Amino acid sequence: xxELPEVExxxxxxxxRVEGRVIRRLTILDDLLRRETPPPLAGAVISSVFRAxxxxxxxxxxxxxxxxxxxxxLRMTGRLLVHENPRVSIPHLxxxxxxxxxxxxxxxxxxxxxxxxxERHEDILPNAVEPLSRRLTPRRFRQLIGNSxxxxxxxxxxxxxxxxxxxxxxxxxxxxxxxxxxxxxxxxDDEEIANLTxxxxxxxxxxxxxxxxxxxxxxxxxGVEGSYQNYLFVYGRDGEGCRRCDGTIEREVQQQxxxxxxRRCQH
Numbered sequence: 340x341x342e343l344p345e346v347e348x349x350x351x352x353x354x355x356r357v358e359g360r361v362i363r364r365l366t367i368l369d370d371l372l373r374r375e376t377p378p379p380l381a382g383a384v385i386s387s388v389f390r391a392x393x394x395x396x397x398x399x400x401x402x403x404x405x406x407x408x409x410x411x412x413l414r415m416t417g418r419l420l421v422h423e424n425p426r427v428s429i430p431h432l433x434x435x436x437x438x439x440x441x442x443x444x445x446x447x448x449x450x451x452x453x454x455x456x457x458e459r460h461e462d463i464l465p466n467a468v469e470p471l472s473r474r475l476t477p478r479r480f481r482q483l484i485g486n487s488x489x490x491x492x493x494x495x496x497x498x499x500x501x502x503x504x505x506x507x508x509x510x511x512x513x514x515x516x517x518x519x520x521x522x523x524x525x526x527x528d529d530e531e532i533a534n535l536t537x538x539x540x541x542x543x544x545x546x547x548x549x550x551x552x553x554x555x556x557x558x559x560x561x562g563v564e565g566s567y568q569n570y571l572f573v574y575g576r577d578g579e580g581c582r583r584c585d586g587t588i589e590r591e592v593q594q595q596x597x598x599x600x601x602r603r604c605q606h
Contacts, residue, residue: 341413342393343470343503343543345551345565349419350390352560353443356421357385361439362399369433369447372454378407380436391463392502394455395419410455410463411445416556417452420444448556467502470539475501477533484524484532491527491535492520493594504539507552507574510599512538514573514583519605520598545570573599 341349362380367373380399383406387398397409411419420429425442433450436443445452457463468474468483483500495501495509504512513520515538518531527535551557551565554575558564568575572582577590577599586603 340393340415340505341417341551341557342505342508343390344508344546344549344567345557345559346393346395346413346503347390347547348550348559348565349413350388350395353395353419353421354388356560357438357443358388360385360441360443362436363439364437366435366437367433368435369450371450372434372445372452375454375456377454378456380407383407385438390503391469392467392498393505394463396463398460405460406458408457408460408463410457412453412455414447414449414451414453416448418446418558418562419560420446420562421560464502467499470501470503470543475536475539477529477536480532480536481529484527487524489524490520490593491518491522491524492598493596494524496594496596501539503543506596506598507571508542508546510574511572512542514600514605515542517605519602520593520600573601575599 362383365377365380383399383401385397386400389396394410394412398405399407399409421441421443423441425437427442429446431446431448432444433447434445468479484494487494492509492513495504516534518535546552546567549565549567549570550559552567553564554568573588576588579588581588581601581604584601584604586601588599588601591598
């Protein structure tokens, strides 16, 4: 599933291409996307495109006034593509936004992607903190963790505290911070929390610069795969040597998810 860097890549690309475009018509071709009834969109302007958590957000306005926020969750195989031909048809097309110039397409092979319609920006992710925001300081990180005795790797995957992280980047962040994934979150000391905060921002920014990670399905809005898989230190490398010390990368299962780490340099 695309995590924060992959979704950020797509959102930035779409921002450059569809902001300011006018929606002429929305055609939904898959009833699974009708779980929430779409509002009337004819004449709405795509005023901005950005990421929130693992979702691509479209701000839709009428007469420069916000009317709706569309939250698109790509899930496993969802893709958002811009095409010059407003009538183009491609395999696994689930929805088409016909624009004043070209079209915005939602393609999803496995049909897990979702559309969510919100009337207020505050309703998109009301309580969680963005990892790359200035709000995420070591002090705020400590407050978010509180007294949680969950393993820190499991805690990082919670989307009600810190949004956007998934299995790949949680493992990479903990390796960068020299923290063992099995540690109870509440047991981390102040220095470790500071290291974790820095590592979170560093790893995510580095992944964004490389347009995310592709192992199987992820492609950006141009149909191009990410390249960060070439720079991973631990994820998917069990049995191989650690790139930071003389240890060996190990794999174990936490909460039915694979965790990768180096026992020698993560404590």
